[in-house]
Amino acid sequence: MRSLTLLCLLFCLSLTVSFGQNTSEKIGYVDQQLIIERMPEFKKLNQEITLKSQQYEKVLKGKFDDYEAKSAALDKLVAGKAEQMILRDKALELDNLKKSYEEFEANAMKELREYYTKKFTPIKQKVNEAIVFAGRQKGYSFILRMDLNPDGGDMWPVVLFARDSTSNLSADIMKNLGIDSTAASARKIGIPQMLQQK
Template sequence: MKKLIVLILFLGLTVTMSFGQGNTEKIGYVDQQFIIENLPEFKKLNQEIAVKSHQYEKILKGKFEEYQTKSAAFEKLLADKSEQTILRDKAMELENLKKSYEDFESSSMTELQNYYSKKFTPIRQKVGEAVIFAGRQQGYAFVLRMDLNPDGGDIWPVVLYARDSTSNLSRDILKNLGVDSTAASTRKTGMSQMLKQK
């Protein structure tokens, strides 16, 4: 039954399932990545990252070219058997250039990651709230996102919205596993655990 539900959801259909005494529960799924990629603010963020990356690449290229030029000059000094004082000075200069390149490469990548994370967080929050709103508005019991299993095989459904937690089987599963549990988990399911109830 589980594989059938996953297969139907993967095909992009909305499923209506019957549970027990005639209750009908709607389950839907969203392509969250498609939604995010089509938001103007996400497109703008990608453009900003591309511009910043290009600027950093130009600076890194300049640093690398300077290093190559001074490295060639150092090799010539070595071949000409220049004085040790000059060689030490030029070797130190090369080491400082290399360190400057590596430091800038590392700090620019960190800055880009931090910038992306800071700007992406409200986008993800906005989509999460929109998923919950749509799920409530249209009477869905669950809204899922389908993820590929990193180990291969089946697709994993990820719950983005659950209307309630009355179907929590955690306690029963622990009992079946021989663990005495006096209370079921009270954690919220899906995205709603991170977003305030509206």
């Protein structure tokens, strides 16, 4: 079904381009995720994230074990009818351990996300630049990435590279809808379109 959808899409795009411009346009697609996953930088990033995660998990396990031990000790004190002042002190200590665990867990997740984003951004940028370069070098008009439709059903295309913006119909559509289209032409579309011309 995926290949049939892709073929239909490519056929429709090629018809639109052929009738609209009366020229032969090349349209290609890439498996961007596969490219990223094969990059040594991405493999290294995954190893770093795994190592950091394991270190954080050890700390969290230590905090959890400490909490469990002190919780069991408090239960014994309650069962032994210890003094209220001692019970309040141990309950406060237990509450602080729980807060410490939750705070460390939240901070660890935040740090991992920020670290991943910081390291992944240049990797994705490098892949996007390579896609744009390949598109220009091979004379493609469009390069697409096929993504799963989040609403279910067929795959849908994401344009990663467009040779030029002459095919942008946004201003015409906005005009037909009675919307001011003066700002439409200056808008950048997609990450690769923000890259400087090579």
